[in-house]
Amino acid sequence: MTPRDASGDSSRWSDLDRPPLNATALRRALVREGGLWSDLEVVQRTGSTNADLVALAEQGKAAEGAVLVAEEQSAGRGRLDRQWTAPARSGLFFSVLLRPAGVPVTRWGWLPLLTGVAVATGLSRAAGVDTALKWPNDLLVTVAGEERKAAGILAERAGPDGVVIGVGINVTLREDELPVPQAGSLALADAISTDRDTLLRGVLRSLEDWYVRWRTAEGDPVASGLQETYAAGCATLGRTVRAELPGDRSVVGEAVAVDGDGRLVIATEAGVQEPVGAGDIIHLRPA
Structure with a gap:
């Protein structure tokens, strides 16, 4: 997988509270023989990791399990084409390519909900925050007694057999950096850890676990336990x-x-x- 923009960033240490991700350590921890994640690349900035990975998939340049992470996105998108922007290295902005062979296309609509469950589970363990899901694929945290959106998910088709799922998680955004008053971050929710390497490993391991379980059940939301787990964590x-x-x-x-x-x-x-x-x-x- 060759990311579109892997240029350096002369200001990468300008905010010492927001160190860059360690791509080498992440690959060593996540990319392994027989595992889901086949490749992991970190770029300093790009327009949209989803757009980049969809293009790579359609050009045959990315295998299932490819992960593309950006330290900063200039044209990140949420559901309904809403923009998703945040300061560099203040969150986790990444996309993954899945090719759910053996799962009927009619069940692919569960993938964003599955990702929501995986992100919620991974962050609860790694960040120690209480999370809830807002249907279909927003993740809520509690800040000063009120629910706020801290993460969003966007799924897009990539050719006839692929789906690219993008995830944006606000990690260290401060109150004055929030794009809207209804937004939140893990830091504002008093997370016990805002180490982005640790959080990304936790989320991707959780996503691999849920995806393999769902795919093994041929996408059956009941047999895989997905429908029950989603409902249990859904604040809607x-x-x-x-x-x-x-x-x-x-x-x-x-x-x-x-x-x-x-x-x-x-x-x-x-x-x-x-x-x-x-x-x-x-x-x-x-x-």
């Missing part, structure tokens, strides 16, 4: 929510379940249970 369930749907339509009701296709089921006041597969979910009241 049991809440009154408003779903902003394509076509300027919205649905208000109680989020009661995540179904077998990974959709959020909303029970409306009219007594209808409506599954939502895509849209923006707004929590209308505390749990």
Whole structure:
């Protein structure tokens, strides 16, 4: 895998609270014979690790398990084409390439939710913070008694047999660096560790574990334990929510379940249970 931009950065030590990632040590810890991760590259800056890895995959230059990490992204994207920006080395910005052979394409929609479970599990262990998932793929932490988004996930197809999943995690962002007031970071949530090497190893090991379990079960969310685990960690369930749907339509009701296709089921006041597969979910009241 050859990243698009691997140029040096003369200011890489300008913020001593934010040292650069140790790519050599990360590869030694994560890339191993028989494991999922086949390659790991760290670039100083790029537009979007997702865009870069999708392009490499479609050119046949990246194998399953390729990991591309950027110290800084200038054109990072979240869901619904929202921009994701943060100071250099203040977070973890990375993408992975998966080729879920043997899993029906109809079950690939679980991959962002699976990644959410893996990120939440990995960060809970490595950073010692309480995390919760907001459907479909935002990770929440508690800052000063309120839920704030500290991580987001974006999945994109890469050719006929691949999926690139991008993850952005706010690690050391300070209050005055947050892009919006609803954002948070692991540091603001009083994490016991903000060492990005340790956090990335924990998240990628958790992702490998969940992905292999899911793929072995041929993507079955019940047999792999994914559906149950996601529901247990989902802060959206049991809440009154408003779903902003394509076509300027919205649905208000109680989020009661995540179904077998990974959709959020909303029970409306009219007594209808409506599954939502895509849209923006707004929590209308505390749990």
